[in-house]
Amino acid sequence: MPASSPQIINMGCRLNLAEGESIRALLSGRDTIVVNSCAVTNEAVKQTRRAIRRARRERPEAELVVTGCAAQIDPQAFAAMPEVNRVLGNAEKLAPAAWAAADPVRVQNIMAVRETAPHLAASFSTHARAFVEVQNGCEHRCTFCVIPYGRGNSRSVPAGAVIDRIAALAESHAEIVLTGVDLTSYGPDLPGAPSLGQLVERILAHVPRLQRLRLSSLDGVEIDGRLFALLTQEPRLQPHVHLSLQAGDDMVLKRMKRRHSRAQSVALVERLKAARADIAIGADVIAGFPTETEAMFANTLALLDDCDVVHPHIFPYSPREGTPAARMPQVAKEIVKERAARLREAAAARRARWLQSLIGSTQQVLIERPGDRGHAGNFAEVRLPHSRVGEIVTVTIKAVQDGKLIA
Template sequence: MTNEAVKQTRQAIRRARRERPEAELVVTGCAAQIDPAAFAAMPEVDRVIGNAEKLLPQAWASEAKVQVQDILAVRETAPHLAASFSTHARAFVEVQNGCDHRCTFCAIPYGRGNSRSVPAGAVIDRIAMLAEAHGEVVLTGVDLTSYGHDLPGSPTLGSLVERILRHVPRLQRLRLSSLDGIEVDDRLFALLTQEPRVMPHVHLSLQAGDDMILKRMKRRHARAQSVVLAERLRAARPEIAIGADLIAGFPTEDETMFANTLALIGDCGVVHAHIFPYSPRAGTPAARMPQVAPATIRDRAARLRAAAAEQRASWLETLVGSRQQVLVERPGDRGHAENFAEVRLTAPRQTGETVNVTIARVEDGKLVA
């Protein structure tokens, strides 16, 4: 939650009040959790409810204007964290929330609390139900690879994936959201590279490609570790697609440091890139560091996006002529291959169906079959 995001949230609140003057306006989410007083002071806001309280029916029935407890004190691992939503063909299951790490640019722990995990039994029950109507389930979490350390026996994400695959044989495709590469152990690595129902798509939380910047971010990995992991993944499963989060213009980043991050896109073979221009969040250590000029941040973000787009375009061309398993999504003429490449179908198919197609060409950044 950056300062820019908070600014946009406040603008959205004012717009909502103008459009619905008669409605009760309740603010919740990470920004409200971190600074409830600021939102409560807005004349447009009727109530502020914290991230823990929003899950409690009594909080919505209460007339108290501010209901926000210390999120760092929340310890429950209730099955309500396994909330899901669907885009018809794909469903998402949140198995973990919160974060125990303290990256210098991030305010998430103060909005979501410490890491807590959903017990495997509750996750399996949820996925068994979803697998009846969904061709793919995606496991999500704020810090997904930290799953389980707070549960009895300290199970790992790998053990959770094994149990899901064993107990839900009907599940066709299991995809994992963003992973912290430093926590990909041998068990999880084997599942990512050897299990056909685990999709060949690994999205890594890299953030930067320069060791000094990584240290100032308080990340727990070095550049070389990211490169080695990506190389190992592709060697073990050549069809695997690497995604990554990268931040442009982190405080103190000079041109040489930025060049190391820019080169990381090629060194790791990143084909699904999420590029974020750095934006300071008040109260975080990074906000007190020497800042990079906004124009420089924008320029570096544009250069990262251009390099990522070039790498992605080259990768898509290598898929022309290949056979791909595509899960058909709404509106029935498009979907995603197992490697998460978007595919447009020339003949519409039934939503939720998995089809085996031959890729004919690349068009507007998408595969056409």
């Protein structure tokens, strides 16, 4: 890329991707590398450090700035890296004044941040779909999670600002993804305490041009009747629900300080599938949480089948300093690794069966770069003859190859 172009390296979640595009707009024409870090696991922090070193080797003359959750939580560690010029916190990374300043470390107390402004990119020209942040932060304190200390407490973007932004993006993007740290907690901090379901209703009503709307990770316990009805009845809301399950054993869930039981997760998926048979279920699942016995792990392994998980995100447990789980009796690392591998193997087999079941079906596919691939509404990846990026095409699935549908 040209030396004068900002390079944004987004690690981790879709929220970082959305914010990364806003950063790109702020830095137009600036010879800067921004590493937008992730702190969800120790491995994510290691990957951030590797990305910093690689970026410095590739562009030795550019300014290199580190931001994101890992930078927010431990700014001095990144400021000490010789490759790094500046460190900005999660609030500062979207503030023009912070980018205009010269101080090497600019990170405020994220817990003091009470509002989330509609920091929305001018365009997502490099992406077929656009990501819109509607919520940030988290009020919950799961015992394994460090993210609230990187993102702060929950805060929501007013619906009017969200709708205005989506209306503008819908002119050039067929699909919008709503993102947040704890998306289903949207609204209580706003006047009238609107719910996520109410926000989705308003988006669909006020942006008729929008063809496809997708939601990022949801906490099943917060899916109320209005949101459930939309997920199962609204054709523009895509049939793809990603749930923050984390475990399939009630004692592990209790020790994680999750707010749902195993039975509640299974019942929710059964209700979703009964109301809309083509819904594809994704899930975050942690292997080897502290105190997890083989029997507890077996319950989590069985949950993949019981909840029909076809889009799995499997994480080996990673102790994060300062979290309650890090002080619990730990499972041996080799056992954690082995259990994660077993989960991935079982999840891959279920996914393969699901993909095979789609042969002969008709799917609407959003074409992504370079034009010979895309994702269906159920988020299965599809390979197809070359089409124009950003279009939605209707195809018949002929085969499965290397984990992809072939049209």
